[in-house]
Amino acid sequence: MSETCHRVCQQQELATNSIQQFEVDGKTVALYNIEGAIYATDDTCTHGLSSLSKGELDGDVVECNLHFGAFHVPSGKPVGAPCSVALQTYRTEVRDGVVHIFRPA
Numbered sequence: 537m538s539e540t541c542h543r544v545c546q547q548q549e550l551a552t553n554s555i556q557q558f559e560v561d562g563k564t565v566a567l568y569n570i571e572g573a574i575y576a577t578d579d580t581c582t583h584g585l586s587s588l589s590k591g592e593l594d595g596d597v598v599e600c601n602l603h604f605g606a607f608h609v610p611s612g613k614p615v616g617a618p619c620s621v622a623l624q625t626y627r628t629e630v631r632d633g634v635v636h637i638f639r640p641a
């Protein structure tokens with residue numbers, strides 16, 4: 537599958553163990569810095585219309601702040617009810633201190 541690469545932000549904008557929301561090519565994504573590793577997922581919870589960037593990060597799990605469902609960030613797999621549908625994840629890469637994500641073309 538082909539992908540398009542999108543420049544998102546400076547790595548230093550993402551504090552360790554935090555989540556931030558960005559608009560990337562018309563899509564709202566959440567970027568996570570988990571112990572220095574950068575991950576990206578869709579920002580909208582698959583259970584409802586809540587923004588995961590407003591949720592809580594507990595290790596590599598994000599908890600949605602609306603009904604407290606949870607996802608494993610690196611894989612997008614749901615790990616806490618009521619979430620049952622996986623979250624779309626995106627490959628990330630840091631080049632010269634700049635975070636890029638890759639989305640299906």
Ligand code: FES
Nearest residue numbers: 581584600603605
């Ligand atoms: Fe996220 Fe319900 S909207 S758990």
